Amino acid sequence: MRVVVSHLDGMKFEAKTDKSSFIIDAPQISPLEYFLSGIISCSATDMVLLPKNQGKTVSNLVISGDAIRNEDFPKKFNTLHLDYGFNSDGDDIVAARWVMASLETYCSTINTIRDSVAITYSITHNGNKIRENEKMISGGGSILDMGKIESCLS
Numbered sequence: 001m002r003v004v005v006s007h008l009d010g011m012k013f014e015a016k017t018d019k020s021s022f023i024i025d026a027p028q029i030s031p032l033e034y035f036l037s038g039i040i041s042c043s044a045t046d047m048v049l050l051p052k053n054q055g056k057t058v059s060n061l062v063i064s065g066d067a068i069r070n071e072d073f074p075k076k077f078n079t080l081h082l083d084y085g086f087n088s089d090g091d092d093i094v095a096a097r098w099v100m101a102s103l104e105t106y107c108s109t110i111n112t113i114r115d116s117v118a119i120t121y122s123i124t125h126n127g128n129k130i131r132e133n134e135k136m137i138s139g140g141g142s143i144l145d146m147g148k149i150e151s152c153l154s
Contacts, residue, residue: 001018002017002018003016003017004016008023011025011026011027012026032069032075032077036065036080039065039080039107039109039110039113040063040064040082042107042108042109043063043084043103043109043110044061044063046098046102046106046107047061047063047084047086047099048061050101050102050106051088051090051098054090054094056088056090056094057089058087058088058098059086059087059088060085060086060087061085062085062086063082063083063084063085064082064083065082065083066080066083067079067081068080076116076117077116078117078118079117079118079120080113080117080119080120081119081120081121081122081133082103082119082121082122083121083122083124084099084121084122085123085124086124086125087125087126088126092125092126092128095123095125095126095130096123096125096131099121099131103119103121103136114136119136120134120136121133121134121136122134
């Protein structure tokens with residue numbers, strides 16, 4: 001994977017990947033907001049693709065992330081809480097497994113930061129809170145076999 005970032009003017013930059021390009025407008029959205037958006041987007045793609053692999057569908061998917069950072073430099077993330085809300089035609093146990101498969105195995109961005117950030121999550125499935133402030137196991141991740149899936153292009 002390669003990304004090249006070029007300065008355009010002021011605090012605007014263009015990021016070019018092998019597949020596309022996009023503008024980073026640092027005054028409007030900070031690089032850490034882009035980073036957090038990437039973390040959430042990675043998991044969101046899993047939350048669409050994992051159920052699809054099992055012949056299920058997810059709708060009304062919303063994932064929010066709240067990060068707490070150091071007060072001083074380096075202002076890295078210390079904690080991250082992800083709140084998953086979605087409806088599906090799967091049961092609550094399967095829905096929780098989709099989230100855990102994303103967190104533990106498939107989401108590359110989460111697995112990149114998991115050794116240095118305390119990650120927690122909550123899940124609301126079909127309008128019912130099924131997990132509340134669960135802690136993710138820190139460390140190198142684990143393999144949860146959900147079968148072959150189309151994965152996020154990471």
